[in-house]
Amino acid sequence: MVASWxxxxxxxxxxxxxDEITTILDxxxxxxxxxxxxxxxxxxxxxxxxVNLFFEASxxxxxxxxxxxRRLGADVIDxxxxxxSVSKGESxxxxxxxxxxxxxxxxxxxxxxxxxxxxxxxxxxxxxxxxGDGAHEHPTQGLLDLFTIRKRLGRVEGLTVCLLGDIAHxxxxxxxxxxxxxxxxxxxxxxxxxxxxxxxxxxxxxxxxDLDAVLPRCDVVNVLRIQFERQRGAYFPSIRExxxxxxxxRERLERGREGVLILAPGPINRGVELTPEVADGPGSAIxxxxxxxxxxxxAVLDLCAGVRS
Amino acid sequence: xxxxxxxxxxxxxxxxxANKIDTVTDLWIEGGVIAALGDFGNREADExxxxxxxxxxxxxxxxxxxxREPGREEDETIATGVASAIAGGVTSVACMPNTEPALDSxxxxxxxxxxxxxxxxxxxxxxxxxxxxxxxxxxxxMGGLVQGGAVAFTDDGTPVSSAEVMRRAMEYARGLGxxxxxxxxxxxxxxxxxMHEGAVSVRLGLKGMPxxxxxxxxxxxxxxxEISGAHVHILHVSTAGSVDxxxxxxxxxxxxxxxxxxxxxxxxxxxxxxFDTNYKMAPPLRTQADIEALIDGLKDGTLSVLATDxxxxxxEKKTREFDQAPNGIIxxxxxxxxxxxxxxxxxxxxxxxxLGMMTIAPAQVLxxxxxxxxxxxxxxxxxxxxxxxWTIDPTRFKSKSRNCPFGGWKVRGRAEIVMxxxxxxxxxxxxx
Numbered sequence: 001m002v003a004s005w006x007x008x009x010x011x012x013x014x015x016x017x018x019d020e021i022t023t024i025l026d027x028x029x030x031x032x033x034x035x036x037x038x039x040x041x042x043x044x045x046x047x048x049x050x051v052n053l054f055f056e057a058s059x060x061x062x063x064x065x066x067x068x069x070r071r072l073g074a075d076v077i078d079x080x081x082x083x084x085s086v087s088k089g090e091s092x093x094x095x096x097x098x099x100x101x102x103x104x105x106x107x108x109x110x111x112x113x114x115x116x117x118x119x120x121x122x123x124x125x126x127x128x129x130x131x132g133d134g135a136h137e138h139p140t141q142g143l144l145d146l147f148t149i150r151k152r153l154g155r156v157e158g159l160t161v162c163l164l165g166d167i168a169h170x171x172x173x174x175x176x177x178x179x180x181x182x183x184x185x186x187x188x189x190x191x192x193x194x195x196x197x198x199x200x201x202x203x204x205x206x207x208x209x210d211l212d213a214v215l216p217r218c219d220v221v222n223v224l225r226i227q228f229e230r231q232r233g234a235y236f237p238s239i240r241e242x243x244x245x246x247x248x249x250r251e252r253l254e255r256g257r258e259g260v261l262i263l264a265p266g267p268i269n270r271g272v273e274l275t276p277e278v279a280d281g282p283g284s285a286i287x288x289x290x291x292x293x294x295x296x297x298x299a300v301l302d303l304c305a306g307v308r309s
Numbered sequence: 310x311x312x313x314x315x316x317x318x319x320x321x322x323x324x325x326x327a328n329k330i331d332t333v334t335d336l337w338i339e340g341g342v343i344a345a346l347g348d349f350g351n352r353e354a355d356e357x358x359x360x361x362x363x364x365x366x367x368x369x370x371x372x373x374x375x376x377r378e379p380g381r382e383e384d385e386t387i388a389t390g391v392a393s394a395i396a397g398g399v400t401s402v403a404c405m406p407n408t409e410p411a412l413d414s415x416x417x418x419x420x421x422x423x424x425x426x427x428x429x430x431x432x433x434x435x436x437x438x439x440x441x442x443x444x445x446x447x448x449x450x451m452g453g454l455v456q457g458g459a460v461a462f463t464d465d466g467t468p469v470s471s472a473e474v475m476r477r478a479m480e481y482a483r484g485l486g487x488x489x490x491x492x493x494x495x496x497x498x499x500x501x502x503x504m505h506e507g508a509v510s511v512r513l514g515l516k517g518m519p520x521x522x523x524x525x526x527x528x529x530x531x532x533x534x535e536i537s538g539a540h541v542h543i544l545h546v547s548t549a550g551s552v553d554x555x556x557x558x559x560x561x562x563x564x565x566x567x568x569x570x571x572x573x574x575x576x577x578x579x580x581x582x583x584f585d586t587n588y589k590m591a592p593p594l595r596t597q598a599d600i601e602a603l604i605d606g607l608k609d610g611t612l613s614v615l616a617t618d619x620x621x622x623x624x625e626k627k628t629r630e631f632d633q634a635p636n637g638i639i640x641x642x643x644x645x646x647x648x649x650x651x652x653x654x655x656x657x658x659x660x661x662x663x664l665g666m667m668t669i670a671p672a673q674v675l676x677x678x679x680x681x682x683x684x685x686x687x688x689x690x691x692x693x694x695x696x697x698x699w700t701i702d703p704t705r706f707k708s709k710s711r712n713c714p715f716g717g718w719k720v721r722g723r724a725e726i727v728m729x730x731x732x733x734x735x736x737x738x739x740x741x
Contacts, residue, residue, distance in 0.1 A: 092630055113630040114514045115584030134632075135514030174514060202508035 008127040008307045010300055011117050012137035013178040021182055025147050027299035028292070034071055035294040044302050046073035048105040053096065054131070055081040055111045060266060060290065061131050061141075065108045068297035074305075077104075092116070093123050100124050106305055109133075127304045135169045140300055141265050142175025144293040146183060148285050149220055151292065152261050157184035160217050162208075164246060165224035165273060166195045166235075172224060172265045177203055188214050191246060194235040211246050215256040222263040223248055223273045239272055248274035253283065261285060313340030314355045316731065318692065321360025325367060326665030327681035336365050338688040341731030345684055356733075358726055360692055366664050367680050368400025368689030368729065371644060372671040373465075373544060373568065373616035375637070376402070376433070378424060379417075380409025385621035385709045387421065390641075391430040393619070393708035395734045397641040398724020400689035401432040401679050402619075403671070406443065407466040413438035413449040418457030430734055432689070434460045434677055436490065439478045445469050448478055455485050460675040463490035465544055468526055470496060472533065479539035488540040488566075488674055493526035493551070494518075494592065503632055505578040505593040513581060515631065518593055520548040527551045531558040531565050540564040542674050545618050547573050547592035549602030556611040566674055568614035569603045571647035572638060576714065586627045586634035587714040590620070604657050607666065614674060615666040617644050621710030639713050642706050642740060645693065646720035654721070660695070692726035699723060699741040707739065 005023055013021065034040045050069040052062050062078065069076045079099060090098075096107065106127040109117050114136035121128040132138040150156055161180050167173045167189045180187050181204060189196055190208040201207050208214045215221070226242060236242050253260065262274070262284040270276050279286060318336040323346060325331075330346070337349040376390040385393075387404075394402050404421060406412035412421065418435045425433035437454030441447045443464045451462060462482050468491070469475040475489075482489050499518040504510050506517025527543055531554060534541040543555060546567045558565040577596055580588040588594055606612040620637025627634050640647075648667070652658045658666075672680030679689055698721050703713045727735040 091625065091628070093628055111630065113632040115631045118584045119628075119630065133514075137514070168511075169514075171514060174512070197511045199506075199508040199511045203512060 005303045006307060008304055009117070009121045010129045010139055010304055011121060012130060013139045013142050013175045013182070014137065016182065018182045021143070021146065021179060024143055024296065024299050024303060025150060027303060028143070028147055028295040031298040032292070032295040035291055035298065041071055041073065043073040045069065045305055048074040048305055049077065049103060050074045050106045050108060050301065051077045051079055051099055051104050053079050053099065053107050053109045055109075056132070058110055058131070061110065064290070064293050065131060065297050068294050069301055071294070072298055072302060074301070093119065096120050096124060100126050106301065127307070129300060129304060132171050135171050135174070137175045138171040139175050140293065140297050141172050142179040143300070144289055144296040145176055145222060145263055145265070146179050147292045147296050148263060148289050149261065152285055153219065156180065159219040160186045160188065161220040161222060162188045162190055162214060162218040163222050163224060164211065164248070165191050166226055167191055167200060167224070168195050168197050169227060170224050176222060177205055188218065190214055192236055192242070212252065212255065215252065218256060218260060220261045220263060221248065222265070223268070224265065225267060226269065226272055243272055247272065248278045250275065250277045250281070253278055259283065263289060265289070314731070315339045315344070315352055316728075317349075317354035317357040318360045318365050318690065319357055321363045321365035321692065323365045323682065324661050324664050325682040326661050327367070327669040328683055330682070331661050336682065336690070338690070338728070338731050341688055343682050343684050343686045343688050346682070358692070362694070362696070363725065364660060364693040364695050366691050366693060367668040367682050368691045368727065369398050369644065369667045369724070370401040370671040370680055371399045371617050371619065371641060372403040372614060372675055373570070374402040374404050374619040374641065375407065375621065376404040376421070377408065377621060379420065383623045387424040387433065388428040389707065389709040390619070390621075391425060391428045391433060393639070393641040393706060394431040395727050396707045396739050397644050398691040398693065398727055399431060399641055399644060400691060400727060400729045401434060401677070402641075403434045403436050403460060403675055405463065405465045406436055406438040411438045411443045412436070412459070413441050413443070413454070415450065415453035415457035418454050418459045422458045431729060432679065434458070434675060436461050436463055438462070439464045439469055439489065440474065443467060445471060445474060448474070448481060451481055451485055451487070455487065460677055461488045461490050461542070463492065463544065465490060465492045468492050468494045468496065472529055475530070476533050476537055479533055479537035479541065483537060483539040486676065488542050490542045490544050491526070491530045492544050493523050493530060495522040495525045498522035498525070503589060504581050505595045507578060507596060509578040509581060515581065518591070520550055520595065520599070523548050523592055524550040524554060527554045531555070531563055534558070534565050535561070535563045538564070540566070542614075543567040545570050545573065545592055546603065546606070546612060547595050547599060549599050552602045552606035552611055556606065556609070559611065566614065567606070567612040568616045569607060569612045570616060570618045571640060571644060571651060572714065574600055574603055574651035575647055580714070584631055585714070586629065586631060587638055587712050589631065589634055589636055590618070590638055591636040604652070607652065608657055613666060613670040615648055615663070616671065617641055621708055622712050623710060627712045637712070639706070639708050639710055642708065643701060643713065643715045645724055646701070646722050647715060649695070649722040650720055688728055688731040690726075690728040691724050693722060694725050695722045697721065697723050702741065705740050
């Protein structure tokens with residue numbers, strides 16, 4: 001056990017210290033083999049019950065948390081809001097309390113509204129892990145991005161990382177900013193001004209709108225998904241123009257640094273944010289990220305479950 | 310027939326901003342009206358209160374209150390709302406028409422007046438809706454509303470989006486001698502917004518409402534007041550830019566006034582970092598620079614009124630996901646101490662100036678004969694202990710709701726004796 005880990009909840013990376021983040025990444029390293037090999041089950045969470053409380057569509061995050069919990073020996077319940085009492089008018093907090101009464105140890109929650117995991121953590125005795133709250137945070141995605149960078153490039157400290165695309169609506173961007181800065185990386189956020197609010201500079205990041213100008217300084221580019229529904233909201237004129245200005249192409253990549261690492265939290269839109277050549281090229285860690293995510297989520301569940309109130 | 314009752318408030322600091330009085334003396338009340346200051350012949354009092362060390366002021370007026378009845382009695386009723394007012398030292402409230410149904414007819418205004426009479430605590434002055442059903446399309450029957458007791462008009466809670474409708478409303482209200490109270494908000498710019506747009510909203514991933522959404526509409530109202538000649542009063546002014554616009558309008562001689570709420574003088578968007586829905590309101594909590602501009606506006610008279618925007622919501626409604634929780638906080642029982650903390654303690658205003666903003670200034674906006682201790686006036690009186698230190702505890706409130714962000718705040722100053730029309734409604738504060 002790591003003596004320094006005292007948190008029952010993981011609500012966001014903003015709350016964590018550098019040491020706490022490193023503790024999770026180190027623990028994930030230990031679980032990476034288990035993540036790769038389905039036969040190598042562990043028993044750290046045997047007898048524990050974890051519920052996936054997803055109020056917003058998700059496939060990979062929900063599956064990843066479910067697998068992570070099972071690989072550690074826990075029982076997993078999947079709860080989707082559509083078929084529940086929430087659709088009958090029950091309040092979110094009442095629903096969560098009722099589910100907790102089944103004897104739940106941990107709740108993994110995804111919700112479209114920022115702060116909802118925080119609300120739950122105030123009303124439940126169970127531990128709460130944030131699997132994405134609106135545009136606020138997605139801490140395990142941030143952690144797996146850090147883990148992937150550390151694995152590929154050997155360090156995070158001193159690197160320059162570009163977060164590219166729809167920053168305004170991205171919880172992944174915010175968790176990345178907090179995590180990267182705590183581990184000593186420089187962060188550039190880049191995209192059209194409609195998707196990169198100028199006030200984000202107050203978080204200590206460099207704000208850029210010209211990708212070609214900043215690319216030569218970047219060690220890592222994290223390509224965020226463009227949400228098509230945004231196009232109707234006057235955020236950008238067309239997919240074609242977006243791709244022209246911000247799409248990651250081979251030509252663009254060649255003007256960047258040698259060995260620049262490409263990350264994408266997915267799901268990706270080939271031909272919108274990046275070309276297939278880039279997505280599948282040697283600089284891309286997109287598929288690795290999925291396996292790393294499993295290891296990171298095992299680490300988070302293990303650490304948080306080890307803390308009793 | 311019994312002789313009228315004589316009450317003597319002895320030896321208090323009598324502050325009557327309307328008459329520029331600030332002196333230690335006795336205040337005499339006879340038969341429900343102010344009888345005399347200082348000497349009252351050799352009359353004997355039926356009851357005497359020692360007010361040494363206390364401030365004797367006109368009963369406070371809160372011109373921006375949501376009483377929720379009819380329609381949302383789970384949040385507040387007229388009876389609980391006026392009980393909350395009295396506990397806060399407020400003897401008159403003006404209540405907003407965003408009830409269900411809206412206060413948009415003579416009978417609906419009369420219902421409010423009747424319920425207030427039954428409650429028999431604070432005075433209640435209904436404010437009529439500008440448009441039928443607060444839909445922003447057709448003018449309500451303003452003349453009938455005035456006959457039913459309405460003292461001004463607003464669609465508060467929502468703006469009147471159409472400039473044409475607002476222009477005609479101002480013209481029509483001018484003919485009735487009543488003010489238009491504007492909730493200034495451009496709904497397109499605030500769509501989906503749940504807090505002030507700025508560095509904090511970006512950090513939290515919450516959709517913001519830019520200051521410009523308020524300022525665009527404040528400018529529109531002032532321009533329309535200019536062409537209509539109406540008196541427009543800007544409700545809950547929250548941004549530095551709005552204060553500038555109002556100041557410039559007043560310099561041009563346009564009939565525009567403005568009010569500030571205690572929470573906009575004491576809290577900023579930083580509070581939202583807790584995701585506590587008791588910090589969610591419209592207009593939203595803004596920045597320290599806005600607080601300073603509002604205080605400057607109060608100091609130079611640009612903003613003449615303090616009001617609470619008392620907005621009760623039942624606990625189960627506020628205990629929701631942040632986006633789904635309703636806007637607003639209650640304020641009647643914290644009106645005085647939070648205003649003292651924001652304005653008197655730092656030395657921004659003295660007692661006569663601040664009390665003027667809570668008495669005669671709102672009375673003038675509404676055109677009601679309250680807010681003064683002039684002999685012959687209705688004896689609405691609040692006796693304030695300015696020095697008592699206490700801790701705000703919302704569980705003690707008389708309001709039906711508890712959506713208050715000031716719980717646990719250590720404050721100074723409290724209303725003790727409260728009198729309405731010479732009737733003693735409270736002898737000692739119930740708040741601590």
